[in-house]
Amino acid sequence: MTMTGSVPEPRFMRFGAISDADGNLLDNGLTVFFSGPTSFTGEDSCEFHLHGGRAVVAAVLEAVGAVPGFRHAEAGEFSRRAFLNGKIDLTGAEALSDLVSSETEAQRRFALTNAGGKQSELYAAWRRRIVHARAMIEAELDFSDQEDVPGSVSDQVWADMHKMIGEMETHIASYRRAEMIRDGFKVVILGAPNAGKSSLLNSLARREVAIVTDEAGTTRDLVEVTLDLDGMKVIVIDTAGIREAAGKVETIGIERALATAETADLVLEMHDLSASVRAELPMRGDAASITVGTKSDLMGGGTSAVEDFRISTKTGDGVASLLAEISRRAKQAIGDIGEAMPSRIRHIELLTRSASALRDAVQHQDNPLELRAEDLRRSSDSLGRIAGAVDVEDLLDSIFSTFCVGK
Numbered sequence: 001m002t003m004t005g006s007v008p009e010p011r012f013m014r015f016g017a018i019s020d021a022d023g024n025l026l027d028n029g030l031t032v033f034f035s036g037p038t039s040f041t042g043e044d045s046c047e048f049h050l051h052g053g054r055a056v057v058a059a060v061l062e063a064v065g066a067v068p069g070f071r072h073a074e075a076g077e078f079s080r081r082a083f084l085n086g087k088i089d090l091t092g093a094e095a096l097s098d099l100v101s102s103e104t105e106a107q108r109r110f111a112l113t114n115a116g117g118k119q120s121e122l123y124a125a126w127r128r129r130i131v132h133a134r135a136m137i138e139a140e141l142d143f144s145d146q147e148d149v150p151g152s153v154s155d156q157v158w159a160d161m162h163k164m165i166g167e168m169e170t171h172i173a174s175y176r177r178a179e180m181i182r183d184g185f186k187v188v189i190l191g192a193p194n195a196g197k198s199s200l201l202n203s204l205a206r207r208e209v210a211i212v213t214d215e216a217g218t219t220r221d222l223v224e225v226t227l228d229l230d231g232m233k234v235i236v237i238d239t240a241g242i243r244e245a246a247g248k249v250e251t252i253g254i255e256r257a258l259a260t261a262e263t264a265d266l267v268l269e270m271h272d273l274s275a276s277v278r279a280e281l282p283m284r285g286d287a288a289s290i291t292v293g294t295k296s297d298l299m300g301g302g303t304s305a306v307e308d309f310r311i312s313t314k315t316g317d318g319v320a321s322l323l324a325e326i327s328r329r330a331k332q333a334i335g336d337i338g339e340a341m342p343s344r345i346r347h348i349e350l351l352t353r354s355a356s357a358l359r360d361a362v363q364h365q366d367n368p369l370e371l372r373a374e375d376l377r378r379s380s381d382s383l384g385r386i387a388g389a390v391d392v393e394d395l396l397d398s399i400f401s402t403f404c405v406g407k
């Protein structure tokens with residue numbers, strides 16, 4: 001009102017002057033008013049669409065701040081209010097935060113799946129099953145002095161809870177895939193010095209990220225490049241060439257190379273086809289690997305008998321098929337993005353707690369039924385805390401503080 005003269009009709013953009021409280025014109029822009037409770041936060045809210053200049057935004061922010069009762073929103077405050085007003089649940093709020101920061105197509109689709117409620121629906125369904133199980137167990141408690149309560153009902157209940165533990169474990173394991181979507185599929189290039197590792201990295205990055213020379217032992221540190229490969233985030237890491245007799249700095253580089261290869265989703269083992277002997281690389285963890293023969297331009301035609309792929313970064317030969325294979329592996333590892341997956345460590349902690357309480361309930365057959373029913377309650381409460389359906393006041397600060405201002 002103070003700044004735009006009057007409140008526009010809800011949900012209609014209105015073009016006009018935006019001024020400060022003293023009537024000084026700040027910008028000509030668009031104003032939209034959303035009236036509660038059908039707004040994002042559930043409260044009355046208003047948006048200014050301004051010309052993007054920093055001075056324009058600063059002046060309008062200052063004018064808004066000068067209006068009594070107004071202040072800057074804290075990080076995540078809009079989402080927090082939406083949650084407190086029952087517009088979204090916690091997993092929905094987190095998914096929106098992911099959506100805003102998504103960089104790749106896979107991240108966008110994953111965030112959108114969760115924002116659409118797939119994750120919270122799954123937890124709600126699990127909670128309903130546990131609540132039902134508890135009701136059956138408690139009914140049995142009430143009627144336990146009567147002869148005619150069929151024991152098979154509780155058998156069925158425990159069998160279903162046992163099955164659910166398995167479902168939860170599969171779901172918890174899928175966190176690794178969610179991490180791959182968010183943090184990237186990690187590819188490590190490993191090989192002897194001069195094998196052509198940095199040349200491949202540069203070719204994939206399409207720029208000179210790493211130094212390439214004909215001197216063995218050029219790269220000593222990890223050099224990392226992030227690619228968007230068919231909509232997936234893929235991190236490619238170039239490493240120091242692996243060899244025995246190396247200097248101090250290079251030795252540290254080699255240790256780093258081997259350590260990072262152990263945490264890789266895929267290792268590219270590079271072998272110089274023009275070398276007289278095929279260098280053997282020390283054994284690593286159980287990361288998947290493919291072998292790549294390099295400098296094929298020095299070898300004439302034909303395929304390599306030993307290596308999975310043959311490339312030349314000089315002629316570009318084979319690089320596209322190697323990329324296609326990396327993409328295929330990443331896609332396979334990430335799996336179905338449309339499936340509900342846990343997206344935060346917080347979810348994993350609560351899911352693990354829930355599954356463990358459920359395990360207590362199912363396995364401790366000698367415990368009194370009251371205790372086993374209590375384990376069921378603990379299990380469903382942990383699930384409820386993920387979506388924020390069960391008291392989560394203590395969690396809110398830590399959850400929403402990771403959001404950006406303006407969300």
Ligand SMILES: Nc1nc2c(ncn2[C@@H]2O[C@H](COP(=O)(O)OP(=O)(O)OP(=O)(O)O)[C@@H](O)[C@H]2O)c(=O)[nH]1
Nearest residue numbers: 193194195196197198199214217218219241312313
């Ligand atoms: N002819 C030819 N030469 C290549 C090819 N790829 C790399 N080279 C050459 O091989 C030498 C070593 O290449 P780099 O990419 O630095 O090898 P690296 O594996 O990173 O070596 P370090 O960092 O020392 O471990 C350089 O002189 C490159 O120009 C290729 O496909 N064909």
Ligand SMILES: [Mg+2]
Nearest residue numbers: 197198218219
């Ligand atoms: Mg190198």
